[in-house]
Structure formats: C-alpha cells, structure tokens
Amino acid sequence: MAPSSTTRRIGEPIPAPEKIPVKLIVNGVERQLSVAPWTTLLDALRDHLDLTGTKKGCDHGQCGACTVLVDSRRVNSCLTLAVMKDGAEVTTVEGLAKNGALHPLQQAFIDHDAFQCGYCTSGQICSGVGLIAEGNAKTADEIRELMSGNICRCGCYPNILAAIQQAMGRP
C-alpha cells in the first residue's frame, strides 16, 4: 500500500508551484488574479481584491462568517480554493446593494436590529440571500434550521429570523 499522505515527513521538500491565473466575476466585475493553489476564495477576496466585507471567523467552515454566493449558491469561502472557481460569478456583501439602494435583506437587518458586534453579519446576510433564493425555507423552524451554518455569538438569532422573514415577505 502506498504510504498515507497523512504521515508526517519533516524536511521533505515540495517544489513551490507556479502561481495560477484565475478569472472571477466578482460583484459583476471581471477580475484577473494570480494565486497560489492554496489561496482560499476568502483570502483572494480579502487580500487580493481588498473586499474585506467578507469576514474570516473560524477559517474552518464552522461559523459561516465567510459565506458568499458562488454562481448564486451560498458557500463557505474559507473552504473554497480560488483556483477551483475559475470563471465563476462571486457575490459578496459589497455586491448586494443596487444603484445606491440596500438589498431588502440588508435593510431588514437594520429595521430589526439584527446584529450587535456585526462580525457575523455579512455572512448572515449572504447566507440569508442564498436561503431565500433556494426557496426551501417557509416556516420559522425551517429558516432557523437552514441558517444554522451561521453562528452569531452575540445571540441575535430572533432578530435575524425576523429580518429574513421580512425580506421573504412573510409576517
């Protein structure tokens, strides 16, 4: 059997790879990047494109602060390698407002005071936009369940739920 790739072999050199060209359409604008294979989409957005609205929380897919939309689906950008998304359309919290008007879910977060420290908020909003587009959540229980990938340590969940219900046009 081949040795497990999980076996630690200290000092064994691995040649540094070439940077790889990647095209992303970020918030409607085509961007050309040159990234290492291990650059996550999160780091590409924040460090290469200066789009710091997307937050790095746990960096392990457990908190949801890094949630963005890739080809209209919500994903954890911290577990997404940028090179694998060549040609994809990426929407971050910076891309939700249109013509100077907030996205209805952004406005709803303000209306319902759905954040305190704000660190999770861009991930919550991108996740909520994805949830509404998916169309699988109708009841409050379903919204709570399908937002469970976004942690809010300030505990603003009731107001986040209310904001999403408002944006969905539900009482």
Next chain:
Amino acid sequence: MINFQYARANDVADAVRQIAADPKAKFIAGGTNLVDLMKEDVERPSRLIDITRLPLKAVEETSDGGLRIGALVPNSDLAYHPLIAERYPMLGSALLAGASAQLRNMASTGGNLLQRTRCYYFYDTATPCNKRDPGSGCSAIAGLNRMHAILGTTESCIATHPSDMCVALTALDAKIHVAGPTGERSIAMTDFHRLPGTTPQRDTNLQADEIITAVELPARGFAKNYTYLKIRDRLSYAFALVSVAAAMELDGDTITEARLALGGVAHKPWRDPNAEAALRGKTADRAAFAQAADLILRDAKGYAHNAFKIDLARRVIVRALTQAAKATPQSQSNKKIR
C-alpha cells in the same frame, strides 16, 4: 497548509491516470473536509487533482427501477431532488440532518463517502493517533472519548465515521461504483467502509488509484415507513452522538422487511443482519423493537465518557422504529421528537 501542486482532470480516465502517477496526490471536489484537514496539517497531499469538471453530476433512473447518483452531485441537490423525495425520503432526511446549508451546497456525494473521522486526536497533530500516524498509538482510548465508538472498536482505534448520508445508504443497500486503472467495479455499501482492526489508517476499501463515479440505489426505497433520527449535543449543525436510519415494510401490523443502521457509534455505519431478521415476521410493537435494539447492541462496549451511548442508542432505536412503523418520520426542521 503545506505547498502543493494543482491539476485538473479532464475525464474519469485522466483522473485515474493522474492519481495512479502520484501516490501522494488526492482528488478534490467539494473540499469541505479535505481543505480543513490540510489547514490542520493532518492531510499533506503533494498534489490536488480537481475533479469538479468531470461529467458525474447526473441523477438517473436505472433499468431495474433504482437510481444512479453521480459522484459529484452536491449533497443539497440530492437532498431536494424530486426522485429522492418521492422514493428515498430517508436518504433526503439523512442528508439534511448533516452539516449546514453552505456545506451541503459544496459537498459532493462521493466526498461525503470519504469523510474522515472528527476524533479530536486525529485532528491534533501533537498527539498520537494510529489513523493519522500508524503505530503511534490511540490517544482516545484513555483520553476524552465522549463522541467515540461503542461497537467494532479495537485497541488501535475507537473513532467514529461522521457521515449521516452513509447511514441511510447502508440501510438502503446502496452500491458504490468506482473506476480504476484496470476498469470499473462496484462495492456494496456495507463493504465500502472498514472496521479499524489493526489498520485504522484505511477508512474504506477504495484503492488509492480508484475514483468513485456513482452511488446506485436499488428499487426498494421504503418511502412510506422510514425515519432518520439523529441525537446530538445541539439541535443542528453537529455530529451525531447516535443516529438511526430505520425503515420497514408492513403487512397490517406485521413487519415483512426491516432495515436498521446506526451512525455515530462505530468506525462505519453499523448494521446487523440478526437484528433485522428478528424484526421480520413480528408485530410492529415496542417489544419487537426493544429486542432488535438489544441484538444490534449486544457487543457494545463503553469507554470512560461514552458509555451513556449504549442506553441512548437503545432508546433511539426503539423510538426510530416506532416512528418508522407509524409513518411519522422525524422532521429535520422541527426537532421535537415524537
């Protein structure tokens, strides 16, 4: 994360050629588990072969009334697929019990099969772990083992398999289709994952140069009498302490066919033909369910912090079989257990 090379595979044959050429390479699809393990320095591939462009994204009906699910179908697409909802709702329910909406959007069917354990010591490269570093020892046996296995354990490893999807696939008698340098073969789901034995570094019987191409479901889907009941430390987005996939076919009150698979209790989804045989022909009542629970748990062994799982599993099995018999499957959004 260490430096690695990145390559794309153009088709299945190309993917197999590339993986066979580099024993330290790994395939990547959703990446939800692999990228995390690479960040933790647990996985150290020299090369990632991106298979996301391969044509393995279809859900197709088979000629014998079953379903063939491409290895790259995302977990969320599969969970909400109309044919799954109509014919295999236990699989859809199990998928929705796992991870979060974002992760399900990313994670592939094949990747879910290849998830690695969430044992804390497997993740912690400062501690011994036979699965990560064969021969180094198991830190969990005498360590913190609340989440660990109660069935099929050995002195080498007491880790659990983390997947919910795999528990339902086991109960449904799925088949895993794989391709390798010498052609294609299929592996019964019950034989796909391994018990730890003395080689816990090997999670599955997939060979290093093989790729999963599809999961096939037989026609029998148990769409009426089923449940997937998962018990965990918080109501959502947590791994199972114990989960149960239960399904049956009934003639009046008499059980004519039964399936029972457990998650969160062993190195692989746990199924026991004796427990299912004991249910067949019986009246679907609490006594029969309790007997099946006793049978499937007869060799259960607890460790310092997880012995509670034995009693918990017994109760969850009885409750799950009751839900299945009454055709009142567990909701994955309203978490009240009835």
